[in-house]
Amino acid sequence: MAAHTAPLDLSYSDDDRGEGSSSGTPSHHFSRLLGSVLGSPFLTTSDLPTEDRSTQQLDGDDLETIDGALSAVPRGFTVTRPSSPSPSFRTETYSIVNWENNDVFGDGRPSMSDAAPSCSIRFRPLSSRGLYAASAYLPSSASTPYNTVRFGSPSPIKPSRSMGLLPKIWDALRESSPTKRGKRRFDNISATLWNELDIDGIIDYANLPPLDGEEGELIDDEACFIDVRAVTGVDIIALVPEEVALHVLSxxxxxxxVACLSVSKKWRRLALDxxxxxxxxxxxNIDGWAIDPRRIIAQTPASLLAMSHSGQWNRGLPAQLELxxxxxxxxxxxxxxxxxxxxIVGSSEDKENAAVFEPTSRKMYGHTDSVYCLEFDSSKIxxxxxxxxxxxWSxxxxxxxxxxxxHNGSVxxxxxxxxxxxxxxNALSEEEFGGEGHNLWRKGFMVSGSSDSxxxxxxxxxxxxxxxDGTVDLAVTAVVRRILRGHMLGVLDIRIDDRWIISCSKDALIRVWDRKTLELNCTFSGHEGPVNAVGLQGNRVASASGxxxxxxxxISTGERVRIFEGHDRGLACIEFxxxxxxxxxxxxxxxxxNxxxxxxVRTLAGHDNLVxxxxxxxxxxRLVSGSYDRTVKVxxxxxxxxxxxxxxxxxxxxxDVNFDATRIVSTSHDQKICILDFADGLNASLFA
Structure with missing residues (x-):
């Protein structure tokens, strides 16, 4: 390349630090060197200053040969291009240049002078069929600076212990390639390669063009290739103890x-634990998913009877992992x-026959007048x-x-x-039952209110x-322990917990009774109409009035805490x-x-009559409501x-209406008890 004798100032100016130059003349930046038209970090004539070089005095010892000719350029002002990067063992395209050993192939290739390096060879993938091109720089006397030879993809070969350095490097690259084994391989480089390349004599490296990344050479990481489809890593879940694996999957x-079920047999077995x-x-559980462990021993009537006669009726609950x-x-x-x-019931693709699931409906008859109230659990209503x-009812x-x-009036x-x-x-003692088989009977608690006050x-x-018929049911009986009197008119609603019995009446009063002693604890008054419903949470009572x-x-202070106003007419029911x-x-x-x-917080409108x-x-x-409009809404x-x-x-x-995880039960003026069952065909007997 041409050169100038004027010195080049490579120091940073004010412009290099983001400030304007006070002299008004542009300075030479490294950015111009790195962005030169040749694409490599070496000096060009356009980067040199335009000073008069006739006055420069140069010492002959400081002259440097440029492009094979002695030119008047100081050696200190020349820039040497860095050497080519080392090949990456994670790539398939690479360049190996300037090795010194002249017999690395060990295959009888033509001898070369010790002063001249061996031939530079590049392998580039030409297509997805596994063909490769080997390029070698030839002497300037050849018709082209390099020739190209293509190789097919033969069957896999084993590395040879007698090969030289380059074949061994190639074997290492081939074995560590992330691509699928058996593809993009070619036979050992041998003397046939040199014959096809038509290489005779020593290559003049002094006249070879520079590597600039425009002709396929590997510059930096621009030609790196990684097969993202390659499966790498270790299955840690399969290697660690199962207890640790289960803890991770938990x-x-x-x-x-669910995705783990499709990974492998090992993962599937663990994911089904x-x-x-x-x-x-x-x-x-935060969404209301729960089971009642007490129902485990009575999942079927037959097992319930068998346990009662075998003495397991009083046994502790089985381990939950048995479920x-x-x-x-x-x-x-x-x-x-x-x-x-x-x-959806039926095939979702068959839109004409597909329908939303409807619960099975069952009605029970027995009362001779309106059914005002109900409560139910897992076995009875x-x-x-x-x-x-x-x-x-069963x-x-x-x-x-x-x-x-x-009662002497309506319940x-x-x-x-x-x-x-x-x-x-709740098992009865022998004294309470009065004979053998006492452990088969269990004692419960119920409170009822009537229009007889x-x-x-x-x-x-x-x-x-x-x-x-061989089925098993419950034999149920009841005895009135005590009658609580205090209200002057009909008792409209009742609530109980472990400590209290709360009753409300048409007399506009709320009475609180101690559950253990059945004595009156306190009375709340303040409503101007009948108290139709009450709710109980801890020591707080909510009341709704006409x-x-x-x-x-x-309850603890006997005082009224708050009044809620918002409805336009009288209240009929409440839940707290x-x-x-x-x-x-x-x-x-x-x-x-709140x-x-x-x-x-919210108002729900949808019923057409009193709720x-x-x-x-x-x-x-989930909220379920029943109305005088004859509908049940969820x-x-x-x-x-x-x-x-x-x-x-x-x-x-x-x-009245009530529900649990699997069904809705309602009663009406039509004397019927209706059950809507959502669990038809499901194992839902334990759901609370």
């Missing part, structure tokens, strides 16, 4: 756990879709009627198990301890018995759980309240959206 969510699915199920948690999870997931109305009786068969009479409300017959702590406290008793107001009371109060009114609306602040009954689960956010409290509506349950006013 941190995954449902979709990730019962403990993983138990943890997945427990993670949904099939994956089946429970799948059943509960399907159940949730049925509640939400997203479960207890109802109160205008016919002054209380009836116990939830599985619909059979009436027992009928009790104790307007009742509450009992659910599934008392499954708790070993009385509150009856009942002792309930249950025992498994075998029917004539005067259109709702009040919050504190956690810090949420839900009320239904004669204005056809449902309102959701018990701590008194704020109305008579409410039941909700704060964990799942709501999502979190969004305020009506999810499902059932119109064919009753032919008259609905008085």
């Amino acid at each position: 941190c995954l969510d449902l979709s990730s756990t 019962n403990s993983l699915w138990r943890d997945l199920f427990r993670a949904r 099939d948690w994956r089946d429970l999870y799948m059943s509960r997931a399907i159940l949730e879709k049925r509640w939400a109305g997203t479960a 207890i109802t109160g009627s205008r016919d002054r009786t209380i009836k116990v 939830l599985k068969t619909g059979k009436c198990l027992a009928t009790f009479s104790g 307007l409300c009742l509450k009992f301890d659910k599934d008392w017959e499954l708790d070993p702590a 009385s509150v009856c406290v009942w002792d309930m008793y249950a025992c498994p018995v075998e029917n004539e 005067d259109g107001k709702m009040m919050l009371w504190d 759980k956690d810090d949420t109060i839900v009320s239904g009114s004669n204005d056809f609306k449902i309102k959701v309240w 018990a701590n602040t008194g704020e109305c 008579r009954a409410l039941s909700f689960d704060p964990r799942s956010g 709501w999502d409290l979190k969004t305020g959206r009506m999810v499902r509506e059932f119109k064919g349950c009753h032919n008259s006013h609905i008085f």
